[in-house]
Amino acid sequence: xxxxxxxxxxxxxxxxxxxxxxxxxxxxxxxxxxxxxxxxxxxxxxxxxxxxxxxxxxxxxxxxxxxxxxxxxxxxxxxxxxxxxxxxxxxxxxxxxxxxxxxxxxxxxxxxxxxxxxxxxxxxxxxxxxxxxxxxxxxxxxxxxxxxxxxxxxxxxxxxxxxxxxxxxxxxxxxxxxxxxxxxxxxxxxxxxxxxxxxxxxxxxxxxxxxxxxxxxxxxxxxxxxxxxxxxxx
Numbered sequence: 001x002x003x004x005x006x007x008x009x010x011x012x013x014x015x016x017x018x019x020x021x022x023x024x025x026x027x028x029x030x031x032x033x034x035x036x037x038x039x040x041x042x043x044x045x046x047x048x049x050x051x052x053x054x055x056x057x058x059x060x061x062x063x064x065x066x067x068x069x070x071x072x073x074x075x076x077x078x079x080x081x082x083x084x085x086x087x088x089x090x091x092x093x094x095x096x097x098x099x100x101x102x103x104x105x106x107x108x109x110x111x112x113x114x115x116x117x118x119x120x121x122x123x124x125x126x127x128x129x130x131x132x133x134x135x136x137x138x139x140x141x142x143x144x145x146x147x148x149x150x151x152x153x154x155x156x157x158x159x160x161x162x163x164x165x166x167x168x169x170x171x172x173x174x175x176x177x178x179x180x181x182x183x184x185x186x187x188x189x190x191x192x193x194x195x196x197x198x199x200x201x202x203x204x205x206x207x208x209x210x211x212x213x214x215x216x217x218x219x220x221x222x223x224x225x226x227x228x229x230x231x232x233x234x
Contacts, residue, residue, distance in 0.1 A: 052130055055130045055134050058133075058137035058138070059133070062086065062144070063222060065144055066218070066222070071172055071211065071218075073151055074211070074214030076151065079151075082140065082144060085140075087221070087222075089136055093133055093136070097125065097126075097129040101122065104118065172207060172211065173206065175205065176201075179204055179205040180201065180205065180207075183201075184216070188225060191219070191220055192216070198213075
C-alpha cells in the first residue's frame with residue numbers, strides 16, 4: 001500500500017467549526033487517515049511510459065554523470081552529499097518495493113486462485129515504483145545539472161613521479177579506468193590500494209594519488225562495497 005498524507009481539512013462552515021467537539025474530531029480523523037494506506041491500484045498508472053527500462057536508463061545516465069563529476073571534482077562536498085542522497089533514496093524505494101511484493105504474495109490465498117488479480121496488482125506495484133524511481137532520478141538530474149553549472153573545473157597538478165601527467169586532464173583515459181577496474185575486481189574483499197600499488201598505477205595508468213583515491217572512493221560508494229579497510233598485501 002502507498003502511504004496517504006492527509007492535508008489540512010477545510011472547515012465546511014463556521015457553525016460546525018464552533019462546535020466544542022470539532023477540534024477533537026478533526027484531530028482523530030487526521031490521525032486515522034494518516035495511519036491508512038492507499039491501494040497501489042489507485043495511485044499507479046500501468047499504462048505510463050515510465051517503465052523499468054526507462055528507470056534503468058536514467059539510473060545508468062546518473063551513475064555515469066556522478067562518476068565523471070567525481071573525477072573532475074573529487075573533493076566537492078555538495079556533489080558527494082547529492083550522490084549519497086540519491087543512493088539512499090533509491091535503496092529505500094527498492095526496499096519498499098520488495099516489501100510490497102512480499103505482502104502481495106502473502107495475500108494470494110485470499111484471492112482464491114484469481115491470478116489475474118494478482119498479476120494486475122503486481123503490475124501496479126511495479127508501475128508505481130518505476131514512476132517513483134524516475135521522478136527521483138529526474139529531480140536529482142536537475143540538481144546535478146545546476147551543481148555542474150556552479151562548479152569551476154579545478155587545475156590538476158602534474159605528478160612529480162610521472163612526466164606523462166604534465167598536462168592537466170579532466171578525465172581518466174580508457175586504459176587508466178581499465179587498469180583500476182581490473183585491480184578492483186581482483187580485490188573486492190578489500191578494495192583499498194596501498195601506496196605501493198598507487199605508485200604502480202601512476203607508472204602504468206598515468207594517474208596521480210588524488211585521482212586514484214577519488215576513483216576508488218566513488219567505486220566503493222557506487223557498488224556499496226564499504227567493507228572495513230584491511231592491511232593491503234598486494
